[in-house]
Amino acid sequence: MTDTAEKIDYSKTLYLPETDFPMRAGLPQKEPELVARWQQMDLYKQLRASAAGRTKFVLHDGPPYANGNIHIGHALNKILKDVITRSFQMRGYDSNYVPGWDCHGLPIEWKIEEAYRAKGKNKDEVPINEFRQECREFAAGWIKVQGEEFKRLGIVGDFENPYLTMNFHAESRIAGELLKIAQSGQLYRGSKPIMWSVVERTALAEAEVEYHDYESDTIWVKFPVNNAVRDGAVMGDLVGAFVVIWTTTPWTIPGNRAISYSSKVNYSLYEITEAENDFGPRPGEKLIFADRLAADAFAKAKLQYRVVRSVSALELAGLGVRHPLEGLGGGYHFAVPMLDGDHVTDTDGTGFVHTAPGHGREDFDIWMEQARHKGVDTKIPFTVDDGGFYTADAPGFEGVRVMDDNGKKGDANDRVIKALIERNALFARGRMKHQYPHSWRSKKPIIFRNTPQWFVYMDKDLADGTTLRSRALKAIDDTRFVPAAGQNRLRAMIEQRPDWVLSRQRAWGVPICVFVDEQGEILQDEAVNQRILEAFDLEGADAWFAEGARERFLGSRANEGWTQVRDILDVWFDSGSTHTFTLEDRPDLKWPADVYLEGSDQHRGWFHSSLLESAATRGRAPYDTVVTHGFTMDEKGQKMSKSLGNVVAPQDVMKDAGADILRLWVMTTDYWEDQRLGKTIIQTNVDAYRKLRNTIRWMLGTLAHDEGEEIAYADLPELEKLMLHRLAELDKLVREGYDAFEFKKIARALIDFSNIELSAFYFDIRKDALYCDAPSSLRRRAALAVIRKIFECTVTWLAPMLPFTTEESWLSRNPNAVSIHLEQFPTVPAEWKNEAVAEKWAQIRKVRSVVTGALEIERKDKRIGSSLEAAPVVYVNDPELMKALEGQEFEETCITSGIAIVAGEGPENAFRLPEVQGVAVDPKLAEGTKCARSWRVTTDVGSDPAYPDVSARDAAALRELAALGRL
Known part of the structure; x- marks a missing residue:
């Protein structure tokens, strides 16, 4: 050396x-x-500058609610949005992300009220705009917190200038959208049963409701037949009988105004032969049931019976039925008509549906469709007030409570059941667990109650041959959904939804800024509307609640008797309008958005409200694509x-x-x-x-x-x-x-x-x-x-x-x-x-996998330490594989010191892989000496006397390095 x-x-x-x-x-x-x-x-600003002039790609941010730290659902959502905007930005688009927040509504209002209660403070004694300012400050605090948390996730966007539904301009634009709908005749004040939170004292949208297990009282109630006519003939055997209904909401019986049956269900008249119960039917009483349900109902009531005869749908239609509470408190003196309804089945209950039009959508729909043809008063009673108390429209129960402020059952059910027993009107009673609607905020049960609210028509002709429903359905067809199943889900919701209820009886939100006369007709005055919107833009929606607001906005019309509406808009209308003051009003964005992305629950939430709002005012959806994600479980x-x-x-x-x-x-x-x-x-x-x-x-x-x-x-x-x-x-x-x-x-x-x-x-x-x-x-x-x-x-x-x-x-x-x-x-x-190279190397890698498999066994059995100690012989009996190996430095590919390729089957004990036919490997040891530099085992180590312990390749490299002065 x-x-x-x-x-x-x-x-x-x-x-x-x-x-x-x-x-x-x-x-x-x-x-x-x-x-x-x-x-x-300022990476965000540099991104915008670098993208100037490019085609815009806009993902419109669905606004999270500004009332707490972010959770894993927020993180999932924002990360997905960030990936989308970044990926388009890095592919030649101006992909601007503008975060936004939903700032109005009950959750924030509830937090301020909680703080008031803790201090013994009465919200009603606080000036409304003072209360609203506290809500505004609460939201602003959480927007700052959440913004920092989103940035920590790596989200890049315009956090210095986000959109907020409580910004003055945003409130003005939201109000402007409401006024567009009002001026086009789509807004009306009506009385319908809506989902109502007694705990929160407000109406709820479908998106604000979730379902949980709940134990309900169940009752079977007897409605007496006092008249029975078919084709002008009296059916005497039905007079004195009872039509039996079943319900899980006994408290709605005072609101009953009809019984629904189905002409597709088979019914019969039954007579009691024996009775073992303490109350209810006695022997000799006759009752009408759906055939498929009678036996089960009689068993629950511990009754023996016989079938008298079948009862046709025509006979049911001719029955004169009285209310089971008739005479109580001097009320309920009215006929209860029999209505033929498609919603009635014989899968549970009795085959008859207790119909209280003030407490259910299907009840309301069939009442409005059919009751007027029955010659009865179609007025719908207001039996329950906003606090869950019975009103004077529930004679005999005034002041009794359906539900208390904590969401617990009041004594209404017990009082109604007791009254039914006293009148021999109760067939049986029980309890059952089932899925029942709850407010997603308070997590407490809700009720359905008839109350005046502001609605948007779904099916009114909009003077162009379309309705809001038809416009929305067309928009769904024109929208790309990812995954595709979201399209059918949203379509089904739009097809089935009732008129859109917009009003809430709260304080923190954008007001329904219209004036109405004694008949409920909305003032149509562009000058008044302009004054409202200009004031909102300068001062925010607080202007509506300020002293003298009515006179300020009405101007010369202040003496005409117009009433200022005090309800606020559902926050879903707020978020559904965000496309106006972001996509339309910001020059760095565009309308419509390329993408909306949210959780799958937003088919009934933000996707839904944005679609309806935009379809009502612009005739199409504010988005081209809807992407949905699921929820995170443990x-x-x-x-x-x-x-x-x-x-x-x-x-x-x-x-x-x-x-x-x-x-x-x-x-x-x-x-x-x-x-x-x-x-x-x-x-x-x-x-x-x-x-x-x-x-x-x-x-x-x-x-x-x-x-x-x-x-x-x-x-x-x-x-x-x-x-x-x-x-x-x-x-x-x-x-x-x-x-x-x-x-x-x-x-x-x-x-x-x-x-x-x-x-x-x-x-x-x-x-x-x-x-x-x-x-x-x-x-x-x-x-x-x-x-x-x-x-x-x-x-x-x-x-x-x-x-x-x-x-x-x-x-x-x-x-x-x-x-x-x-x-x-x-x-x-x-x-x-290069497909040719790819196909060739697919073959080479097949052979390599056999070599690798053989050497792995050699290492495992400690016959070699590394693959460089091997110089295997590879037998190839496949012409295509042999052709692929021609001219290859195959030892490099296999990371061995040498390799021999031999045509043929190879010895019987050679290594083979069943998935690679025609290849066998004999894992021989490499001959020669280990190179001190590369560790390859070769026969040319020492061939260069200047570098006697390295291979010729390494010696040549050392000489070149030396010539470059790198040694």
Whole structure:
């Protein structure tokens, strides 16, 4: 050995990876630094400047409610939106994200009231605008908190200028939309049964209701038949009988005005023969039931019976029935008509439906459709007030309460049942558990009560041959839904929904700013409307409640007797109008939005109200595409709740693992469906992230030796052409995936590419050339050029998903760069797509898999330490495979020191894989000496006397390094 060789530290002659990009991510510490950097450099503003003049792509943010810290649902939602806006921004669009907040409504009002109650303060004694100011300040505080939490997730948007439904201009525009609907004749004041929260003292929309288990009292009630006529003839055997109904809401009996039956159901007259009960029917009584339900009902009442005869639908239609409470409190002296209803079935109950038009939508609909033909007074009673107390329209029960302020049952059911027993009108009673509507805010049961409210017609002709319903249905047909099932869901809701109730009896919101006369007709005066909107724009909606507001807005018409409406708008109307003062009014956005994205519950919420509002005022939806996500469950698939202790807070995940881990979880889930999250799932994503990060780290370290040389495609080795082909394939997949909002497809493809095709295949093969080849080696230089392309493509493709990690790696590679988020996805040349190379290497990799399998056994049995100690003989009996291997440095591909390809079957004891026919491997040891530099075992070690302990390849590399002064 020469003196020169003795002095060489071969490790220093290798192009080993060098990078300051740490293996341990430290995301909880690093990410806040990057957030601060983005804020300091005003990344949002730079994004807007870089995109100036491009085609706009707008995702309109569905506003979260400003009343608490964000939860995992918020995180999922905002991450998805951020990925969409970033992905379009990096593909040539001006993709501006403007966050927004829903600021009005009961949850905030409720919080202020709670604070009042704690201080012994009476809300009604506080001036309304003082109360509203407290609500405004409460919302503003939480907007600031949530905004910081969203930014910590990596969300980039116009947080300095978000849209807020409580901004003065927003309140003016919301009021303007209401006035458009009013002026077009779509708004009316009507009396209908609506969902009402006694606890919160307000009407509720369908989107504000959820269903929980609830135990109800059940009763079977006898309605006496006092007249029975068919075709002019009296049916004497039915007079004195009873029609029996069943209900789970005994308290609605005072509101009964009809009985519904079905002409499609078979009924009969039954006579009691024996009775074992303490109250109810006695022997000899006759009752009418649906045939399929009679036996079960009689069994519950402990009655024996006989069938007298069948009763036809025509006979039912001719019955004269009296109210079971007739005479109580001097009331209920009216006929109860029999109505034929499609909603009646014989699946449960009695086959007859107790019909209280003030307490149910179907009851109201059939009453309005048929009762007027029965010669009865169709007036609907107001039996229950806003506090759940019976009114004078429920004679004998005035002041009795249906439900108290805590959502508990009052004594109404017991009082009604007692009165029915006293009148021999109760057939039987019981209890049952079932799903019952609750307010999603108070979590307390609600009731249905008839009350005057403001509605928008769904089926009124809008003077152009359309109705709001038909416009909305057409808009649904014109909208793209992701997933597609959302279209049918929203369509079914629009097809079935009643008129849209807009009014709420609260204080914190945009008022229904109209004036009405004694008949309820709305004032149509453009000058008045203009004064209202101008005042709202300058002072906010508080102007409506200010002293002298009526005279101010009516002006010269103040003496005409117009009444100022004091109700406020449902907050769903607020959020449904956000497209007006964001998409239309901001020059950095456009109308309609390209995408609305929210949880699947918003088919009955924001998607729904936005569609109706826009269809009512503009004739189409304010969006072109609707994307929905599911809800996050725990790892067992259970709903998260504090009581179960299974809540995963995004703040905790970011503190322990980092926002990019949370984002990776979102990107790898089937977010269209309900997802699961917990410690095990988080750890799975941590592990996947670590592998991905290590791949990026290795590329950065290797590219430390890259001098930016471009190698002509024609000069690239086949293996490099193969990797460029894979980039071309991935480019198509990534772009199509972002267009289709299929993020899991992209994430899975890039993770698999990183782990399987890069780390375990391409990088593994090329490490020897990259570390050991001479500076002039085309193989080494080509690999560097391709790895540079791989880094640029994969990191930018991942940037929308993992903004922190990709930013960190981009700046590590390009210290003078501003931000990866100002970059565009790289353009992939058409020549990179090379199917011939891909097909050839698919064959080569089949053979390689057999070699790898054989060497794995050798390592396991400790006959070799590494694959470089082997020089296997590969027997190939497949002409296509043999052709693919021609001219290949197959030992490089298999990472062995040598390899022999032999045509033929190979010895019987050779290693084979059943899935690769025609290949056998004899894993022989390599002959020669181990190179001190590359560790390859070759017969030419020492062939260069100046470097006696290295191979000829390594000696040549050392000579070249020496000539360049690098030794």
